[in-house]
Amino acid sequence: MHPAFSVIFLTTLIGAGQGLLLALVTGQWYFVIGATPDQESGAFYAGGAAIAELLLVLGLVASFFHLANPQRAWRTATRWRTSWLSREVIVLPAVMGATFLYGVVHWFGWTPVLWTFGNQKSLDLSMAVGFAAAGAALALFLCTAMIYASVKFIREWASSWTVVNYTLMGLASGFTIAAAYASLAGSSLTEFFAGDALALTLAAMAARIFQLWRNTRLKCRSSMKTAIGVHHGQIRQISQGFLGGSYNTTEYRHGIGSEVVRGLVVLFLFLAFALPAALVAAGWATGEHPMLLLAALVQYVGLMVERWVFFAQGNHVQNMYYQRMA
Amino acid sequence: MAKKQLALVIDLNVCVGCHACVTSCKQWNTSGWSGPLPDQNPYDADPNGVFFNRVQTFECGTFPATETVHFPKSCLHCEEPPCVPVCPTGASYKREEDGIVLVDYDKCIGCKYCSWSCPYGAREFDPIAGVMKKCTLCVDRIYDTSLEPERRKPACVLACPAGARLFGDVNDPESEAARAIRENAGYQLMPEWGTSPANHYLPRRKTYMRLHEDELVRADNPLKFEADLPKPNFTAPSIDDMSSW
Numbered sequence: 008m009h010p011a012f013s014v015i016f017l018t019t020l021i022g023a024g025q026g027l028l029l030a031l032v033t034g035q036w037y038f039v040i041g042a043t044p045d046q047e048s049g050a051f052y053a054g055g056a057a058i059a060e061l062l063l064v065l066g067l068v069a070s071f072f073h074l075a076n077p078q079r080a081w082r083t084a085t086r087w088r089t090s091w092l093s094r095e096v097i098v099l100p101a102v103m104g105a106t107f108l109y110g111v112v113h114w115f116g117w118t119p120v121l122w123t124f125g126n127q128k129s130l131d132l133s134m135a136v137g138f139a140a141a142g143a144a145l146a147l148f149l150c151t152a153m154i155y156a157s158v159k160f161i162r163e164w165a166s167s168w169t170v171v172n173y174t175l176m177g178l179a180s181g182f183t184i185a186a187a188y189a190s191l192a193g194s195s196l197t198e199f200f201a202g203d204a205l206a207l208t209l210a211a212m213a214a215r216i217f218q219l220w221r222n223t224r225l226k227c228r229s230s231m232k233t234a235i236g237v238h239h240g241q242i243r244q245i246s247q248g249f250l251g252g253s254y255n256t257t258e259y260r261h262g263i264g265s266e267v268v269r270g271l272v273v274l275f276l277f278l279a280f281a282l283p284a285a286l287v288a289a290g291w292a293t294g295e296h297p298m299l300l301l302a303a304l305v306q307y308v309g310l311m312v313e314r315w316v317f318f319a320q321g322n323h324v325q326n327m328y329y330q331r332m333a
Numbered sequence: 334m335a336k337k338q339l340a341l342v343i344d345l346n347v348c349v350g351c352h353a354c355v356t357s358c359k360q361w362n363t364s365g366w367s368g369p370l371p372d373q374n375p376y377d378a379d380p381n382g383v384f385f386n387r388v389q390t391f392e393c394g395t396f397p398a399t400e401t402v403h404f405p406k407s408c409l410h411c412e413e414p415p416c417v418p419v420c421p422t423g424a425s426y427k428r429e430e431d432g433i434v435l436v437d438y439d440k441c442i443g444c445k446y447c448s449w450s451c452p453y454g455a456r457e458f459d460p461i462a463g464v465m466k467k468c469t470l471c472v473d474r475i476y477d478t479s480l481e482p483e484r485r486k487p488a489c490v491l492a493c494p495a496g497a498r499l500f501g502d503v504n505d506p507e508s509e510a511a512r513a514i515r516e517n518a519g520y521q522l523m524p525e526w527g528t529s530p531a532n533h534y535l536p537r538r539k540t541y542m543r544l545h546e547d548e549l550v551r552a553d554n555p556l557k558f559e560a561d562l563p564k565p566n567f568t569a570p571s572i573d574d575m576s577s578w
Contacts, residue, residue, distance in 0.1 A: 008449075075443025075463025082422035082440055089418035092446050096421060157419070159526070160452045229452070231391075233523045235404050236534050237345075239393035245401075248355070248387040251380035254457040258448065324523070325454030328389060328406065 008161065009258050010318035016069035018151055019180070019310045021099065022173065024062030025144035026181015027188075028106050030203070031055045032137035034185070034196045039134055049113040051192055052133070056110030058188060059181075063103045091157055095150035102147050105140035112136050148174040161321040162225045168218040175211035176279070176310055182207050183283055183306050187299040190290065201291035201299065205284055208306070212280035215313065219272065222320060234327045244331040255329050261319040271316050279309025335504035338412060338432035339470055340531035341490065342510045342519060343405055346538045347497035350388055350403030357492035358386040358407070358468075366473035371461045383457045385468040386489055402537065405498075407489070408455040408468035409522060409530030410434050416447040416456065425465070431502075432531060433472055438464045452526050475500075503531055 031052050038046045071077045083096040112118075118131040152173035155164040182204035189197040231242040247256075261268075283306035290298030362385055363370040372382035386407040393400045410427075414434050417425050424440035425447045427433070436447075436456075441464035448456040448465060456467045471487035474480065484491065490498045501510030510533075513519060519533035567576060 073444060075458075075460070076441065079422065079440065079442045082424075083442060083444075084421075086418075086421050086423050090421045090446075092419065092444065093421035154446070158449050159415075160450065228525050229523050233525060235391055235402065236520045236522060236536065237391070237393055237402055239400075241395065242391050242393050244389065245392045246390040248352075248389045248406075249382075249384070251374075251382065253381060253387075254383065254448070255454045257381070258445065258458065259454070323449070323454075324452040324526075328454055 008318050008321040008323060009261055010315045011073055013069050013071075013073035014318070015311055015314045017066045017073070018173070019307065019314055020062050020066035020069060021102075021147065021151065022177030022310070023180040023184060023307060024059045024066065024106070025102060025147055026177040026179065027055060027059040027062065027184050028102070028109070028144050028181070029141050029178060030182045030185035030200055031059070031109070032141040033203070034189075034199060035134060035137055037196070037199055039130075040128060045195065047194055047196060049116045049118075049133070051113075051189075051194055051196075053110045053114035054192065055185065055188055056106050056113065058184065060103060060106045060110065063099070063106060067099060067103070091150055091153040095147065095154060098143060098147045098150050102140065102143045105136065105143045109133070109136050109140045145174075148177055155317075155321075158321075160324040162227060163222045163321045164317075166218070166221070168214065168221065171214050172211065172218055175207060175214050176313065179204060179207040179211045179280075179283075180303070180306050180310055183287060183299070184303045186287060186290070187296070187303045190294065190296045190299050197294070197299075198291060201287050204302075205287045205291065208280055208284045208287065212276065212284070215280070216276070227324065229324055229327065231327060244328075247329050247331060255325060259323045259326050259329070263319065268316060268319055271312055275309050275312040275316060277309070279306055279313050282306075283309070336432065337430065337502050338410070338504045338531045339475070339501070340410055340432070340503045340510065340533065341407070341470070341487065342499040342501070342503070342513050342533045342535065344497045344499070344513070344517075344535040345402060345404065346535060347495045348388075348403045348405060349495055349497075350390055350401075351494065352388050353492045353494055354405055354489035354498060355384060355386050355388055357488045359384055361471065361474070361488035362469070367466065367469045369459075369461075370466065371459055373460070383459050383466055385457070385466070400537070405489075406453065406455070407532070408434060408470075409453060409528075409532040410468075410470060412529040412531055413527060415450045415452070415526070415528055419450045420447050433470045434467070435469055435472065436465050436467060438462065438466075441465055452523055452528065453530075470500075503533065 035052060074080055083093055086093040087097055112133045118133050120129045120131050121135055122130040149170060152170040156166060156169040159165045182200055186197060186200035186204045189200050232238055283302040286298050286302035290302060359370055362368050370383040372380065374380045375382065386405060388403055388405045391402045391404055393402060410433055414427055417427050422440045422442055424437045426435060428435060443463040445458055448458065456465050459466045474487060475485050477485060486500045490500045499510045499513050501508035503511050503514060505511055513535060514533045517535045519535050521530045521533060
């Protein structure tokens, strides 16, 4: 498939934003259920929520560049019963709203206790909003990934591993950003975030490598026999019916040599996973801000390369009809 | 009775690959209700254009034992169209009354998601209007009462000089299209995806006559004296139980 930069920016930016939001909520929860009465300041969570909101807004802006008629984008919320794209369009503003609310509640310190449990732990308003926001963020991972995983004519995408990978990569980048943010803010959550970021980055790498391996062993359900309905073992196309280009020859191809794509696979495995994992581990051990900040930046660039490769490696069934010019 | 489903039946045994259906489709639809079908750089390097119908050519086997198959391809108006449910705006829809799959250009946002969900590559994006376009089965011709009834057919069907294209309700057993499918082993493309395409194709057909050797040279030709007939014994059994003489 032909990777669109708007969609690359959309999926990586909102993934990082959702991951950061989930990191903040996890961090707050870590303190709430902890043995000590420690808790971060409301301003810390509000600042983090502002960064997450910025990432989500940038992703939403990028998504509009993918639409040829963005003035009709409001219509995309109408077919949520059948279309994952429509569901994403509904859940994305919900996550943005919940993130905004989470930040506002923390900024103004609105923490009335909603519920007190038997063990003297209590659920306050900020934590409750955080859980709601976390649920919406997880739902958005599902919606975004299912847009691709539900395209059954692209075997590389049509797998539950797409959902696993989108979620893990979004969480990994979000927790890395959270670790960098916490270290800059001098928060005691730095180590917690860095440890999680390291584990999530390694888990994301393992799952992505598995998907790369899986995609080398795919078998297409269709063949030239069923494509044109002629029962012959040896069918070759001698003309696709036109000399120029068409939507069918540009949208479904990336036009980059396979050796370059293989090089990009190595590049993203290094930039998105291996190098950030090393930097996060170093930052975790030494507690230096630049290490964690560099890790977040490098990982984002690496995930953009990863997303380009993900789209490019999708081989659509319709390409069987467009094998040869002339 | 099954729901009405208008469709094309394309006879690959007849198609000669002349592209008359391609040009008549482009002409009719670029100037009509569903147009334009824009071309970019039509007279320059790297031309690119929108078509609803294309004729491709395939070769089976290796020389000299080859066979050329001309293969017209347009939207198949699937009975289970995978492109319809994925549309986030409802711009892509299948008509209840006749099963034609259409795009509402006023609702389409140009996200291209429907084209990803078509295994046949039948949808083509119009980069000028920013909307997805596809074969309409000439919905603006087939119900046009200002035309003579026999002209109320898709442009490609009327243009085909060999008569390789039939048009009709494939779910009506009495229709010409349904009869052609039934009597000539009509088939669907890529049935493995469960899309149940309404357009059908008729296979290449060869007419053979099998002749046995004894049909060419008769062993007991009574009109041609080639040798004495065998003379059985006088007492050999015979039909009238008298004598074989």
